Amino acid sequence: MKKFFNDLGVKFQRFMYGRYGIDELYRGLFWIYLLTILVGVILGSTIDRRISSAVSILGLGIIIFAFYRVFSKNYEKRRMENQKWLVFENKIKKEFRLIKDRWKFRKTHIFRKCPNCKAVLRLKKQKGKHNVKCPHCKTNFEVKVL
Numbered sequence: 001m002k003k004f005f006n007d008l009g010v011k012f013q014r015f016m017y018g019r020y021g022i023d024e025l026y027r028g029l030f031w032i033y034l035l036t037i038l039v040g041v042i043l044g045s046t047i048d049r050r051i052s053s054a055v056s057i058l059g060l061g062i063i064i065f066a067f068y069r070v071f072s073k074n075y076e077k078r079r080m081e082n083q084k085w086l087v088f089e090n091k092i093k094k095e096f097r098l099i100k101d102r103w104k105f106r107k108t109h110i111f112r113k114c115p116n117c118k119a120v121l122r123l124k125k126q127k128g129k130h131n132v133k134c135p136h137c138k139t140n141f142e143v144k145v146l
Contacts, residue, residue, distance in 0.1 A: 019071050020078040025085040029066040033059050112143055 036059035044052030072078055098120060102111055109122045112132070116139040123132060123143060130143050 018073055020069060020073070020075055022070055023078070023082045024089070025082045026066050026070055028085060028089065029062055029069075033063045033066065036062060110143075110145060114139060115141055 036055055040052045040055035040059060043055060069078055069081070098111075101122070105122060108125055110125055112121055112123060113119065114121060114134040114137065117134060117137040119134060119136045121132065121134065123130070123145070125145060127145050130145065131140060132143050133140050
């Protein structure tokens with residue numbers, strides 16, 4: 001039995017040779033697929049079965065696209081898709097990190113955007129007017145803290 005599974009593994013490795021495989025976009029698409037299936041189940045039990053069917057078909061399309069990417073031999077195109085996904089994912093992670101930091105430091109710091117480069121700066125909560133120098137673009141600007 002062990003030999004059977006070893007042979008099966010070797011055959012799968014040979015099949016996958018030259019194919020793109022799993023990357024971060026595949027993982028993201030898989031989580032989106034699971035989310036759409038969950039939403040479809042919830043909508044089907046509460047609102048309307050037609051909406052649930054449409055959401056389930058959307059989820060099916062997502063997972064088919066994900067598997068198409070895994071078995072594709074067009075490395076360059078899949079790499080570019082993954083790169084775009086990583087840029088998008090990092091923007092979202094950055095926003096959630098900022099929300100988390102704003103909550104964590106809400107009592108001791110304020111957050112302001114630089115008027116020049118739009119970078120978010122964390123400043124100590126000290127009442128009055130303060131001159132601030134942006135560490136990114138070196139722009140000086142004034143901040144009022146109430």
